[in-house]
Amino acid sequence: MLFTSYEFLLFLILLMVVYYSIRKKHQWILLLLASYLFYAIAGKMYLIYIIATTLSTYLVSYKINALQEKQADYIRENKEVLSRDERKEYKAAMKKKQRTWLTLCLVFNFGILAVLKYTDFAIANVNSLLSLFGRSKELPFLRFALPLGISFYTFQTMGYIIDVYREKYSYEKNVFRLALFISFFPQLIQGPISRFDDLKKTLFSEHPFDAKEFSFGLQRILWGYFKKLVIADRLLIAVTTIVGSPKEYQGVYVLVGMFFYAIELYCDFTGGIDIVIGIGQLLGIHLEENFIRPYFSKSITE
Numbered sequence: 001m002l003f004t005s006y007e008f009l010l011f012l013i014l015l016m017v018v019y020y021s022i023r024k025k026h027q028w029i030l031l032l033l034a035s036y037l038f039y040a041i042a043g044k045m046y047l048i049y050i051i052a053t054t055l056s057t058y059l060v061s062y063k064i065n066a067l068q069e070k071q072a073d074y075i076r077e078n079k080e081v082l083s084r085d086e087r088k089e090y091k092a093a094m095k096k097k098q099r100t101w102l103t104l105c106l107v108f109n110f111g112i113l114a115v116l117k118y119t120d121f122a123i124a125n126v127n128s129l130l131s132l133f134g135r136s137k138e139l140p141f142l143r144f145a146l147p148l149g150i151s152f153y154t155f156q157t158m159g160y161i162i163d164v165y166r167e168k169y170s171y172e173k174n175v176f177r178l179a180l181f182i183s184f185f186p187q188l189i190q191g192p193i194s195r196f197d198d199l200k201k202t203l204f205s206e207h208p209f210d211a212k213e214f215s216f217g218l219q220r221i222l223w224g225y226f227k228k229l230v231i232a233d234r235l236l237i238a239v240t241t242i243v244g245s246p247k248e249y250q251g252v253y254v255l256v257g258m259f260f261y262a263i264e265l266y267c268d269f270t271g272g273i274d275i276v277i278g279i280g281q282l283l284g285i286h287l288e289e290n291f292i293r294p295y296f297s298k299s300i301t302e
Contacts, residue, residue: 001041003189003275004229011038016282024206031180031203031283038185039148046147049116053109054179057157060105061164061171061178064098068167102165106158113154116144149188157182160196169197177204186279190272192290199287207284217281224274227267235264 001008015034019027040047071094075087082090120141127138160181164171172178181196181203242249242257249257273290280287 001038003272004225012279012282019207019283020209024208027207027283028177028180028204031184032176035180035183035185035188039183039188042148043145045145049112049147049150050153050183051179053112053153053157054175054182056105056108057161057182058172058175058178060101061161063101064161064165065171067094067098067101070094098165102161105161109154109157113150116146116150119144152188152191152193153182156193159193163196172196172200180204186276187287190269190276192273192276192288194288202285205284210284213281213284217278217283220274220278220281222278224271224276224278227271227274229271232264232268232271235260235267239264 001011011034015030019030022030036047039050071091074090075082079087120143123139123141130138160178163169172181177200181194181199184199184203187194239257239261242253242260277287277289
């Protein structure tokens with residue numbers, strides 16, 4: 001269900017009506033249900049992967065937090081008898097256990113991503129190598145369906161579990177709240193990738209209807225649609241024409257095509273982010289700006 005489709009607009013309107021009609025403390029629960037419905041519409045089987053990622057992240061964050069609490073309790077209870085070296089050795093041993101759980105979680109979650117996204121790419125390379133040695137028989141492609149937004153939510157869970165490991169904040173005790181953080185539908189397709197401690201301040205809060213905030217969100221969405229549908233999609237036609245006919249379009253046309261492609265890429269991505277952030281504003285939820293003047297950035301972080 002694309003953000004630019006009529007089906008999504010109907011989905012969003014119905015969500016808005018229910019969202020501001022129910023009790024405010026239940027709004028986040030509605031968002032979780034809406035996010036899973038949004039995901040199920042894209043593909044029911046995809047739910048298996050996002051639920052598996054959510055559960056693995058929750059269980060490992062729980063285990064890491066339990067080890068951290070055990071360490072703190074042990075040191076506090078034995079601070080009078082433990083030497084500095086013994087305390088240091090105990091901390092190192094506990095950190096190693098935490099690191100083991102962290103590694104297992106990252107391997108599992110990124111393993112799902114790697115298998116689904118890169119298996120056929122690996123098979124294609126193996127077939128190419130086999131052909132070099134005169135082998136005519138090729139390995140069959142598995143053609144896994146790639147779940148919606150799997151790269152984004154995998155990296156988001158990575159940030160969360162690493163933050164818990166580094167004791168930046170405690171793990172989320174409510175698995176359903178963690179599920180919403182991972183599956184929140186506006187950011188599933190192209191981000192932004194959010195930090196849990198930043199997003200939870202607004203994602204789980206109660207949001208009464210705010211006409212001013214709603215108006216700003218609507219304006220942001222319309223601006224995003226304008227950039228994607230009016231600018232990016234129109235420029236893509238010109239770029240495709242130039243690239244598709246290299247013999248007819250040479251010289252200055254190549255430069256024009258490069259310029260148009262840069263603008264098309266910018267408007268397509270920033271338009272999508274505008275729509276995402278605008279949807280968040282409609283819900284009273286503030287998402288991070290992550291696509292500010294990318295062509296003028298001085299580093300990868302920017």
